[in-house]
Amino acid sequence: MLNWLGYFERFGQNFVRGAGVTLELTVVGLVIGFVLGLLLALARSYGPKWLQQVAGAYIAVFRGTPLLVQLFIIYYGLPEIGITFSQNMAAYLALGLNSAAYQAEYIRGSINAIGEAQMQAGRSIGLTKWQTIVHVILPQALRLALPSWSNEPVSLLKTTAIVFLIAVQDLMAEGKRAATATFDFVGAYLAVAVVYLVMVFALDFLLKFVERKTKIPGMDFETSR
């Protein structure tokens, strides 16, 4: 056991560096995913029929295929038609595009829940459709989505581990480096697992804090975790 703790001593710095990359991947993926996801959700809730179907198809495809395959297509496949990305860029893109599909569903779900009634209320005082969406529906919908949406950052953090397979130097890659240096695969990955666990707990805690702070008094929604 003491031997195992030595991992942190020896590779601690590397782990921290790798964790930094992991966090970076998470944040970038989350942001891209949110912006795109919001657009997709709006497209599906308020767009013309054809746009709804396009958005629907996007979501179905990105949720229906493995992230790893999506990543490989972007990194290995696209260069064939002239689009080349660095490892990190490909990772950001894949994570973001994939996350968007899931975030779109969380957001759309709560837009539906806030729904028609609020839209009518907004229009009835003279707001245009888009004004209502921006000033009435979205502020409520996004807060309503927060508990279930909170699954996404945590899920994304865990998912980023995959990108080490295209040689992105994240925490997982540092784990592999440690493993090949010591020939102790189980020990090395166990150490990495602990670091991931710590990050997940921290993120979880942060999210619960944000949830509390942004609660609208009187609207009580169950944390679905």
Next chain:
Amino acid sequence: MPKPILTIKNLTKKYGENIIFQHLDLNVNEGDTIVIIGPSGTGKSTLLRSINLLTRPDEGQIWLDDEEITAKGADEDQVRQHIGMVFQNFLLFNHLTALGNVKLGLSKVKKMSEEAATEKAMQELSRVGLADRAYHYPGQLSGGQQQRVGIARALAMDPRIMLFDEPTSALDPELIGEVLEVMRQLALEGMTMLVVTHEMGFAREVADRIVFMEKGYIVEEGSPDEMFNYPKFPRTREFLWKITELYGSTDKDTN
């Protein structure tokens, strides 16, 4: 000489500091229909659930026939075969048909054969007037029908005593009558019954004895005539008067 089926002595139930009821004594003889009345939240439901040991009392003893069912080592599951319970919210098994609901205890607890269980279950369903709904699921039955299935389910086990926990409180007014009718019939057939209800018409016409409970104590008990016309305690008179106003004093009003 009336034979006591249920004897309760010194029964007490607490939840932490909260005393639900204490030092309760009650005797139920064979064939009796006892109606328990009283304001909501005074422990009547908890009392019923203590009798069939779904809740364990903190102090006191209960005898069913000659056996002390609160004794250490008593087989609770065995005991519950002999006490039937009907719930306010029916609590039918949603995944089974009416027939399935009535049959379950027969096949799994009494270990009857498939045919025997089906036959007996159909008998009980006929008894409550629902033989034609045997293959319906709870979701396809009205509240009154569900409750009657609940009664059939309890009856199928051939219990020594039937406990009714506000059986009509969750029903729409038009559906109350069909359930009370089944209960009335049961009482006439000689079933020993302990009923918690607000239905004063039923209490007046069918009960052998009425027990008035408040704040965890039995305030007064007596025959319907005594309780309605010559109550000993002002609180009894007050409560009965109020409740009769709300729920009707004769059968005609509850139908």
Next chain:
Amino acid sequence: MDLGQLLSYIASGTVYTVGVTLIALPSGLLIGTLLALLYVYGGKSAARLMNLYSTVFRGIPPLVLLFILFFAVTKGINLSAFWAGSLSLGIVSSAYQMEIVRGALLSVSGDQLMAARSIGLSRLEAIRYVVLPQAVRLAIPPWSNEAAIIIKDSSLVYALGVPEILRRAQLIGASSQRYLLAYMSAAVIYFLLVFVTTRLLALFEKKLTIPSNP
């Protein structure tokens, strides 16, 4: 190398993908259900232990867990990459499936348990004949989601050398220098697998639905 050869080579990996899924899902279900029953009905200390299991096994990235389990298993026992990878994936899934079953068990109202006891059923019998049948129906939608996830996560075992769809796409992509086509084909096959599975489960759910008047 012509298109047909390329496609059929990748498609032949489907057997392995399906195989991994068919081992991982049921083993995850078995373990998950047992643990869920312990969690809900096993008392306080069991619940705490299960909570720990859930938190740890769901807090670590599946890929990391997969690697740990795979290397740990193959160090001790002589298993093929296929079996080690599949069983490891099953253990990963068990934590998520435990939460699904637990949610379903808790959704079946405690009153149903009480009603079952009132006709003399023992606690075990009540759980078996009254709670579980209802819980199963409630569990199907989230379980269908988990099945889709396992099919997709089975692609992770490519890193362990299992010759499933993704691995084959990688190999043939490299040798034919047609990566885009290879990976797109792989994507299509995965999509079909997920699509068919979720459709079938939706049909199954419909079949099990208890009739009621709306």
